Amino acid sequence: MTLLSIVVFDDFSDIDLTLPWDILSRVKRRDWxxxxxxxxxxxxxxxxxxxxxxxRLDTVAKSxxxxxxxxxGSRVRVKDLEFLECLKKLEPGRQLIGAQCSGGLILTxxxxxxxxxxxxxxxxxxxxxxxxxxxxxxxxxxHGNIATAGGCLASLYMTTWILYRCLGATETRQIFSQVxxxxxxxxxxxxxxxxxxxITTNL
Amino acid sequence: MTLLSIVVFDDFSDIDLTLPWDILSRVKRRDWxxxxxxxxxxxxxxxxxxxxxxxRLDTVAKSxxxxxxxxxGSRVRVKDLEFLECLKKLEPGRQLIGAQCSGGLILTxxxxxxxxxxxxxxxxxxxxxxxxxxxxxxxxxxHGNIATAGGCLASLYMTTWILYRCLGATETRQIFSQVxxxxxxxxxxxxxxxxxxxITTNL
Numbered sequence: 001m002t003l004l005s006i007v008v009f010d011d012f013s014d015i016d017l018t019l020p021w022d023i024l025s026r027v028k029r030r031d032w033x034x035x036x037x038x039x040x041x042x043x044x045x046x047x048x049x050x051x052x053x054x055x056r057l058d059t060v061a062k063s064x065x066x067x068x069x070x071x072x073g074s075r076v077r078v079k080d081l082e083f084l085e086c087l088k089k090l091e092p093g094r095q096l097i098g099a100q101c102s103g104g105l106i107l108t109x110x111x112x113x114x115x116x117x118x119x120x121x122x123x124x125x126x127x128x129x130x131x132x133x134x135x136x137x138x139x140x141x142x143h144g145n146i147a148t149a150g151g152c153l154a155s156l157y158m159t160t161w162i163l164y165r166c167l168g169a170t171e172t173r174q175i176f177s178q179v180x181x182x183x184x185x186x187x188x189x190x191x192x193x194x195x196x197x198x199i200t201t202n203l
Numbered sequence: 204m205t206l207l208s209i210v211v212f213d214d215f216s217d218i219d220l221t222l223p224w225d226i227l228s229r230v231k232r233r234d235w236x237x238x239x240x241x242x243x244x245x246x247x248x249x250x251x252x253x254x255x256x257x258x259r260l261d262t263v264a265k266s267x268x269x270x271x272x273x274x275x276g277s278r279v280r281v282k283d284l285e286f287l288e289c290l291k292k293l294e295p296g297r298q299l300i301g302a303q304c305s306g307g308l309i310l311t312x313x314x315x316x317x318x319x320x321x322x323x324x325x326x327x328x329x330x331x332x333x334x335x336x337x338x339x340x341x342x343x344x345x346h347g348n349i350a351t352a353g354g355c356l357a358s359l360y361m362t363t364w365i366l367y368r369c370l371g372a373t374e375t376r377q378i379f380s381q382v383x384x385x386x387x388x389x390x391x392x393x394x395x396x397x398x399x400x401x402i403t404t405n406l
Contacts (some may be wrong), residue, residue, distance in 0.1 A: 015382060018221035021250060022355070047224060051252055119385050139384035150385030152225070153359075157384060179218060181342035181360060182322050182353030186393055 001031045002166055005063040008036055008043045011073030015152040016100045020067060020159040026175050046071055061089040065162055070101025078109045092145045096165055098158050104148045108133055116143045119150035142198035160191045205369055207237045208266040211246045214276030218355040219303045223362040229378050242286060249274055264292040268365055273304025281312045295348045299368055301361050307351045311336055319346045322353035345401035363394045
């Protein structure tokens with residue numbers, strides 16, 4: 001069983017959730033499950049959409065993949081000790097851990113980016129650098145089992161990285177073809193190259 | 204005042220709504236409003252998210268831009284006479300009209316694609332062709348005020364087309380930079396080229 005958890009909180013970025021959630025949910029395997037997890041039964045997006053959670057945040061230890069998305073609300077969560085306590089159960093030794101945009105602030109608060117380069121949204125650059133993280137101007141930065149992505153649409157890179165790591169290149173391409181722009185292979189080529197480079201370079 | 208309406212229905216595709224809604228909502232002008240419109244007070248996405256509508260569908264006549272998104276539910280809507288009746292108020296002479304993926308089936312049912320080429324999701328190709336529409340293997344096909352996009356992620360092309368037509372290239376680029384992948388100008392270049400070509404070629 002591959003269990004994937006996407007971490008939400010109030011005032012999360014809509015694209016950050018929907019792109020990975022929609023694409024990852026297109027994997028039709030019995031042993032594949034995508035959960036939305038948070039502190040409450042529902043959480044509100046920046047656009048005001050209420051999204052139900054499937055599990056409480058303190059269940060993340062049992063997930064194979066944990067993706068922390070971004071949004072203005074992340075700035076509140078980095079000071080929320082109860083929220084951070086739940087995520088202290090994360091173990092990059094045995095789990096894939098991704099942070100999208102300002103979700104990187106949460107990984108920083110947990111100490112998981114220490115000694116690693118990372119990327120984030122331009123709106124969180126100052127805070128990440130102030131915390132001592134060395135940023136790279138790239139959509140995706142992966143080191144072993146930890147990856148960060150910067151810019152809402154870089155969630156496409158993050159989603160591809162997760163699919164590659166869990167299912168391999170062939171199945172990833174198959175899933176991606178379901179949502180790819182018609183007659184435009186360029187986008188896939190870019191994602192494929194970037195993710196392959198990250199996986200092979202930064203083991 | 205520029206009023207934009209995104210048309211939803213039950214079982215709409217999550218990416219199809221979120222990408223344009225999130226990006227178009229980043230335009231911070233007092234004379235810019237993005238509404239979600241539908242037959243009911245809320246509509247359910249394929250992933251089960253309930254989205255509130257701002258206005259009823261029969262108000263589309265007053266919108267400057269109407270975007271019909273895709274999803275499995277579109278197949279039910281093309282047989283829903285009350286739904287189609289509301290959209291008969293559309294006037295491409297004075298409104299921008301876009302259809303994403305299987306939303307093209309709805310434009311087809313309204314007769315708005317007659318004599319025009321179009322694009323759609325691979326999942327709706329047979330139905331569109333059976334209805335006599337000549338399809339092109341391209342992410343975006345625009346003829347004057349009517350555009351179709353194919354593949355969920357082609358909603359990026361559709362959104363760019365809407366922004367270009369309403370606000371011009373400079374402001375569109377500014378909005379896009381807020382969500383662009385960090386350090387990846389390639390995606391913007393592709394969108395810019397494709398949309399500019401559609402606008403200048405098919406007047």
